[in-house]
Amino acid sequence: MDFILHYDVAAFLLCIIVIALFLSRKHFFTKSNTFFCLMCVLLLESTVLDIFRVYTLQHLDEVPLWVDYVVNGVSFLSYNGIQLTFFRYILTITGVEDTKIGKVLKAVSYAALFYLSLLLATTPFTKLAFYFEDGVYQKGFLFLSLYFTAYSLIIVSIFVTLYSKKEITRYQKLTTVFMALGTSTAYLIQLFWENILISNFVASVLLLILYHSLQSPREYLEEGMDVYNSKAFLEKTGYLLGRKKSFTVLAFELDGFQFVNQIMGMESGRRLLESVAKECQESHKGDLYYLGETKFAYIFEKNNSELPIYSDWIHWRFLSAFRVNGVRVNLTAKLCAVCCPEVEPEHEKLLTAINLSLQMCKKENYMEVYWPTKEEIVACQRSTLITHILKRAVRNKEFEVYFQPIYSAQDKRFSVAEALVRLKDPELGFIPPDEFIPIAERSGLILEIGDIVFKKVCEFMASKAVAKFGVRYIEVNLSMVQCMQENLHKHMVEIMDENAIPHCMIDFEITETYANGDNHVLLQNMEALIEKGCSFAVDDYGTGFSNTDYLIEFPFELVKLDKSFIWAADSNEKAKTVLSHTASMIDSLNLKIVAEGVETYEQAKYLLDMGCEFLQGYYFSPPIPPQKYLEFLRNSQQIIKEKLLDKAEANA
Ligand code: C2E
Ligand code: CA
Ligand code: CA
Numbered sequence: 001m002d003f004i005l006h007y008d009v010a011a012f013l014l015c016i017i018v019i020a021l022f023l024s025r026k027h028f029f030t031k032s033n034t035f036f037c038l039m040c041v042l043l044l045e046s047t048v049l050d051i052f053r054v055y056t057l058q059h060l061d062e063v064p065l066w067v068d069y070v071v072n073g074v075s076f077l078s079y080n081g082i083q084l085t086f087f088r089y090i091l092t093i094t095g096v097e098d099t100k101i102g103k104v105l106k107a108v109s110y111a112a113l114f115y116l117s118l119l120l121a122t123t124p125f126t127k128l129a130f131y132f133e134d135g136v137y138q139k140g141f142l143f144l145s146l147y148f149t150a151y152s153l154i155i156v157s158i159f160v161t162l163y164s165k166k167e168i169t170r171y172q173k174l175t176t177v178f179m180a181l182g183t184s185t186a187y188l189i190q191l192f193w194e195n196i197l198i199s200n201f202v203a204s205v206l207l208l209i210l211y212h213s214l215q216s217p218r219e220y221l222e223e224g225m226d227v228y229n230s231k232a233f234l235e236k237t238g239y240l241l242g243r244k245k246s247f248t249v250l251a252f253e254l255d256g257f258q259f260v261n262q263i264m265g266m267e268s269g270r271r272l273l274e275s276v277a278k279e280c281q282e283s284h285k286g287d288l289y290y291l292g293e294t295k296f297a298y299i300f301e302k303n304n305s306e307l308p309i310y311s312d313w314i315h316w317r318f319l320s321a322f323r324v325n326g327v328r329v330n331l332t333a334k335l336c337a338v339c340c341p342e343v344e345p346e347h348e349k350l351l352t353a354i355n356l357s358l359q360m361c362k363k364e365n366y367m368e369v370y371w372p373t374k375e376e377i378v379a380c381q382r383s384t385l386i387t388h389i390l391k392r393a394v395r396n397k398e399f400e401v402y403f404q405p406i407y408s409a410q411d412k413r414f415s416v417a418e419a420l421v422r423l424k425d426p427e428l429g430f431i432p433p434d435e436f437i438p439i440a441e442r443s444g445l446i447l448e449i450g451d452i453v454f455k456k457v458c459e460f461m462a463s464k465a466v467a468k469f470g471v472r473y474i475e476v477n478l479s480m481v482q483c484m485q486e487n488l489h490k491h492m493v494e495i496m497d498e499n500a501i502p503h504c505m506i507d508f509e510i511t512e513t514y515a516n517g518d519n520h521v522l523l524q525n526m527e528a529l530i531e532k533g534c535s536f537a538v539d540d541y542g543t544g545f546s547n548t549d550y551l552i553e554f555p556f557e558l559v560k561l562d563k564s565f566i567w568a569a570d571s572n573e574k575a576k577t578v579l580s581h582t583a584s585m586i587d588s589l590n591l592k593i594v595a596e597g598v599e600t601y602e603q604a605k606y607l608l609d610m611g612c613e614f615l616q617g618y619y620f621s622p623p624i625p626p627q628k629y630l631e632f633l634r635n636s637q638q639i640i641k642e643k644l645l646d647k648a649e650a651n652a
Contacts, residue, residue, distance in 0.1 A: 002195055003054045003057070003058070003195045003197060004195055004196050004197060005051060005054055005197060007196070007197055007198045007200065007201035008047050008050050008051050008054075008197050008200055008201065009051075010201055010204075011043070011047045011200040011201040011203070011204040012044070012047045012048065012051075014201075014204035014205065014207075014208060015040060015043050015044045015047060015204045015207070016044075017208070018040055018204065018207050018208050018211055019040050019044070021211060022036070022037070022040065022211065030220070030232075030235045030236075030239070031092050031239065032089055032092045032093050035085050035086075035088055035089035035092060036089065036210070036211075038085045039082055039085045039086060039089065039207060040207065042078050042079075042081045042082045042085060043078075043082055043200060043203055043204055043207060045074075045078045046075060046078035046079045046081075046082060046200055046203075047200045047204070049071060049074055049075035049078055050075055050079075050197055050200055052071045052075070053071050053072055053075045054197070056068045056071050056072070057072075057137055060132065060135045060136070060137070061135055065124075065132060066124075068132055068137075069123070069124045069132075072130060072137075073120040073121065073123065073129075074120075076116075076120055076129070076146055077116060077117065077120055079199060079200070079203075080112075080116050080146060080149065080150055081113075082203055083149075083150040083153050083154065083183065084109055084112060084113055084153065086153075086157065086179070086180075086183075087105075087109055087153045087154075087156065087157050088106070088109055090157045090160050090161055090176060091105055091106065091160060093172075094160055094161060094164030095164060096160050096164050098242075105156065105160070108156075109153070112149050112152075112153065115145075115149065116146065116149060119142060119145070119146070123140060126140075127140050127141075128140045128141055128142040128143075129142055129143055129146065130143060147187060147191060150183075150187060151184060151187070154180045154183060154184050155180075157176065157180050158176075158177055158180045158181075161173055161176040161177060161180075162177070171213060172213060175209060175210065175213040178206075178209070179206045179209070179210060182202055182205075182206050183199075183202065183203060183206065185202070186198050186199040186201075186202035186203070187199060219231065220232035220235070222277075222290040224270075224274055225273070225274050225277045225278075225290055226277070226278070226281065227277050227280075227281060227287075227288040227289065227290050228287055228288070228289045228290070229289070229290055230289065230290065230291045230292055230351070232289060233289040233291060233297060233299075234347070234350075234351070236289075236299060237249070237299065237340070237347060237350055238347045240299075240301065240340070241340060241341060241345065241346075241347045241350075242347075244341070245301065246301075246302070246339070246340065246341065246342075247299055247300060247301045247302075247340055248299075248300045248304050248307060248337050248338065248339050248340070249297050249298070249299055249300075249337065249338045249340065249350070249354060250297065250298045250299075250300065250307055250310055250311060250335065250336075250337050250369070251291065251295060251296070251297040251335070251336050251337075251338065251354045251357070251358060252295070252296055252297070252314055252333045252334060252335045252336075252358075253293075253294055253295045253296075253333065253334045253358045253361075254273075254276065254294040254295075254331050254332070254333055255294075255331065255332045255333070255334060256329075256330065256331045256332055257269060257272075257294045257331065259329075260272055260324065260329055264324065264325065264327065268324050268325055271324055271325070272322055272324040272329060272331075273290075273294065275322060275323075275324065276296075276322065276331075277290060277296065279317065280296065280314070283313055283317075284298075284309075284310055284313070286298050286299075286300070286306070286310065287299070291351070291354070295354075295355075295358065297354065298310055304337075307337060307369075308369075311335050311337075311369045314333055314335060315333070315335075315367055318331055318332055318333045334358055334361035334370075335361065335368075335369045335370065336354070336357035336358055336360075336361055336369065336370040336371070336372060337369050337370070337371050338350070338353055338354055338357055338372065339371070342374070343372060343373065343374050343377065344374070344377065352381070353372075353377050356372075356377050356380045356381055356384065357370060357372040357377065357380075359380065359384075360372060360376065360380055383439050385428070386428075386431060386435065386436050386439050387439055387443050387445070389423075389425050389428065389431070389436075390423075390436060390439065390440055390443070390445050390449070391445065393423055393425075394445055394448045394449060394452070397452055398423065398424075399421050399422065399423055399449060399452050399453060399456070400421070400422040400423075400424075400456075400625065401419050401420070401421060401422070401453055401456040401457055401460070401626070402419075402420050402421075402422050402623035402624055402625055402626075402629075403417040403418070403419055403420070403474070403623060403624060403625075403626065403629040404417060404418045404420060404616060404621060404622065404623040404624070405417050405616075405620055405621050405629065405632055405633070405636070406418060406475070406594065406614050406615065406616040407614065407615040407616070407620055407640070407644075408472075408613065408614055409608055409612070409613055409614070409615070410613060411470065411472070412640070413469075413470055413636060413637075413640070414469075414471070414620070414632070414633060414636050414640075415470055415471055415472045416471070416472060416473060416474070416475060416507075416594075416614060417466075417471065417474050417475070417629065418474070418475040418477075418509070418616060418623070419453065419456075419457045419474050419475065419476050419477070420433065420477070420623045421433050421437075421449065421453045421477075422623075423436060437479065440479075441479055441480075441481050444481070446479045446481050446482060447481065447482060447485065450478065450479060450482045451491075451495075453476070453477075454476060454492065454495055455495055455499075457474055457476055457506075458495055458496055458498070458499035458501050459499060460626050461474060461499070461501050461505060462499040462500060462501060465630055466629075466630070466633065469630075469633035469634070469636065471633070472505070473504065473505045473506060473507050473535070474505060474506060474507070475507045475508075475509050475537060476506055476507070476508055476509065477508075477509045477510075477539065478508045478509065478510050480510065480511070480522075483510060483521070483522045483525055484521050484522065485521075485525075486521055486524070486525075488525045489524070489525045489528035489529045489532075490528075492506075492529060492534075493529070493532055502533065503529075503532045503533030503534050504533040504534070504535070506534045506535075507534065507535045507536065507537055507557070507558065508529065508534060508535075508536050508537070509536075509537045509538075509539040509560060510522075510536065510537075510538065510539060511538075511539040511540045519553070522554070523553075523554065526554060526555055527555065530555055535557040535558065536554070536555065536556050536557060536558070537556060537557065537558035537559065537560050537594065538550065538551065538554075538556050538558070538559050538560060539560050539562075540560065540562040541559045541560055541561050541562060541565070541582075541586075542561050542562040542564065542565030542579075542582065543562045543564060543565070548585070551586070551589060551591065552589075556591060557591060557592060558591060558592045558593070558594055558614075559586045559591050559592070559593055559594070560593075560594040560595075560596055560616075561579070561582070561583075561593060561594065561595050561596060561612075562596060562597070563596045563597020563617070564597075565579060565582075566579070566595055566596065566597050566598065566603060566607070567597060567599075569606075570602075570603065576606075579610070580610050583610045583611055583612065584610075584611070587611050592613040592614065593611070593612045593613055593614065594612070594613070594614035594615075594616060595607040595612045595614065595615050595616065595617075596616050596617065597616075597617050597618075598615045598616060598617030598618075598619045598620070599617050599618050599619050600619060601619065601643070601644075601647045603617070603619070604617075604619055604643070604644065605647075605648075605651075619643065620639065620643060621639075
């Protein structure tokens, strides 16, 4: 037979070009790169062996029979090996490899390799793949299965490419489908015209296309920066985490960048980023990754001993200005070091963990590297989630207001109640105000939440339903952030007036421990609201600083003793003494006392004996929704009888 060898020669040359191109550029170590290299090597081997194969076939009588078998067998195996590697390459780039189906498909590829090796290795004895008879090359009974195996792998590759969930671009999808179709066409040609040795040539052309579209090193490099991009970062960290290797990510974020973007334009901003990246690259040999926005990272494998050298350099460098367009720009850098897998074992969450850690870096600690713990990241994540929920809840006014009845010893009824905000999220369930109020205060959302709560309280009272039961006023919690608003008093009066609520029906509670802001504004607000008829209570007295100056300085009418203070007195005589002295001190200042957290009759009794005017606690009722609160008020005489009078009688 006259074989046409030109294609193989061209394939050989092309293959050398692809390998040279691949080796000449900066490359990122990835699994897909390994498969790509393997494909190149197998193709080179396959082309060389194909040429040998032709030689042996044409000189069967001169070459020993075992050489014929070896050359033909290894040549078939190499060519099929390219298909197998391509198959594994597709599983890797589509991310299917790590799925359950991927594991099955990987097993299938090993089975195919085993089958092909067995078939070709035993063919001299079984004559199943090919054999030589009377000096002539013959196809065996299972010869077509060599083609069939390759075809099956190609078809599965197309399916995997088209239906994989991982984001590969349409262009990439098209390339892989084109690769698969090209290879199978070459196969068909060679199946029918055996002398046209075109398969290797087609494979080498396709490899060149693959190199430019999928395998291009640009894919892992950040345009214009000559540093690796976030895709490379994810690939590398995924590889390390997948192999349970320990490593630390030193991430840093530039601050003060908004100024550059706004004043000098985005283009200058980008140029500045590029020069920061360049300087970092030049000063250390470790690979730098650009994570987007103004964030960069280094990865330290095995030991962290070099990390301080890098972080110190960054700190030192940022002490002096950078230059962009001839202008000196001062930037600051926040640094954090995330240890994996201890702090973040899950690959999908690593970037989030880094972002959260950078977010947690304190502005005042610019010169330190922040090493977050797993717990801190989880807490920060929850607080970010809650902020998100709060924003939605503010938009949709999802907050509810519950009321907790307060017993008045003088009125002998539940003539007061405290309004307490409630938030329920469909996924997280009930979120306690102790958790979300501080978050709302930090994000400033407390102003809107405070408004929603206050409006709901006023609307509820406007129905006049509570007045019937002799409720004199409702206590509403005010955050210090609200109290620092200069026009708070006007705003609150407006809401009360809109609902025609007598101002004396509102008592505002403020927590002393928070009172470290501008006391002048707080005092102005208090005085203006008191003038309108409202009153004020100090909340949580007995925790924090319990500063008597505070009681003297501000016009409070009520003092709310904190529940922990009450509970401590339960089991501790000294605490009881402090409590009773505190009560008489407050009394002598002409202030009224509300005891919070009353849970037992015994507590209620000694608090009343001590001269507490108001009792609030689960012993009477937890905070309840408006309708239940009205029901409670309807039955209140019965409740007082059961909870106080009958007990007193029984104890007498
Ligand atoms: P707080 O102002 O000290 O409110 C009293 C808290 O003690 C309420 O918790 C109430 O349910 C709870 N409590 C009352 N009696 C008992 C008792 O006998 N046993 C126990 N274990 N707990 C009792 P809640 O509703 O979870 O509120 C927690 C904190 O959230 C409040 O403490 C207050 O600081 C804040 N908060 C609640 N609603 C608002 C609001 O509308 N605005 C602002 N700024 N803060 C609010
Ligand atoms: Ca309160
Ligand atoms: Ca309290």
